[in-house]
């Protein structure tokens with residue numbers, strides 16, 4: 246950064262878990278930015294922010310923050326249903342916007358956000374942080390380099406014990422009006438985005454999103470079957486009620502296999518795997534720590550995009566595409582039918 250360039254003035258809307266674990270520290274760590282304000286209705290969060298990140302102007306309403314502070318960048322870390330309203334207001338106020346996933350809760354809202362970004366000529370990025378992990382990055386690179394031939398199957402599984410209690414600052418994740426979905430929207434949206442990013446457009450989805458273990462009014466486990474434009478098939482499994490088990494991405498191709506196991510590493514298997522010919526199979530470890538990156542580098546990546554050093558790929562459109570598949574999955578789950586996408 247040149248000595249004369251001003252520091253980006255950042256505002257954060259929603260000062261809960263992801264704001265405190267990723268956004269506040271990320272901007273603080275980077276010399277190019279300074280968080281000068283945040284908006285958060287809950288008073289305890291104001292105390293936490295002060296204790297953890299020093300004195301920063303706190304507002305209870307984001308509209309007052311946008312009116313009073315001359316901000317360059319806004320991070321949106323509120324419950325899902327508020328993303329669109331917050332993002333559109335921040336874009337209209339002339340700010341670049343980093344919005345947490347999912348982009349919004351309806352496609353209409355996602356479209357309005359994309360239109361607001363275009364109109365204001367500001368950047369809109371969605372926090373698809375799995376794309377910033379070394380393992381998924383290398384997996385995609387190897388797919389693109391045709392190291393496994395033509396991919397015909399992708400399998401992704403993400404699971405943990407659920408966001409609340411333990412992670413989130415309150416139980417909004419389990420409120421359909423605020424979250425608009427359960428484990429499938431929360432964790433599935435990351436998996437769907439990775440599937441789209443790695444294998445391209447999805448043409449149909451068949452899903453089961455169910456509440457099996459927790460007494461909550463949203464789904465706590467879900468399965469998705471996908472068909473890609475390329476002809477490949479996909480399988481996504483997410484849950485809020487278990488150990489992760491296998492966590493990561495498996496991609497099977499005509500000439501090899503990529504297993505990106507978040508706990509064990511990224512491996513490439515080359516050769517033929519047909520019965521009785523196992524001798525020709527070779528396994529190679531490509532990365533022993535595939536979960537390096539992610540939240541730790543998200544804000545640097547975002548500031549690099551604003552500075553024109555990196556391309557914006559986790560765009561509003563990427564957010565919309567993933568949301569379209571997630572909403573189709575809920576429709577499929579409800580009706581018991583396969584949903585075709587345009």
Ligand SMILES: NC(=O)c1ccc[n+]([C@@H]2O[C@H](COP(=O)([O-])OP(=O)(O)OC[C@H]3O[C@@H](n4cnc5c(N)ncnc54)[C@H](O)[C@@H]3O)[C@@H](O)[C@H]2O)c1
Pocket residue numbers: 258259260261262263264284285286287290307321322323324325327345346347372373374412413414415417431
């Ligand atoms: N990228 C990731 O991997 C990742 C991880 C966790 C959460 N998230 C996303 O981040 C968002 C926030 O999740 P969280 O885990 O931090 O939840 P959280 O409950 O810990 O934090 C949300 C905060 O928003 C505040 N809030 C509620 N309504 C508000 C409003 N109208 N204006 C301003 N603030 C408001 C709440 O008081 C709370 O402090 C969600 O969209 C979630 O999907 C993303």
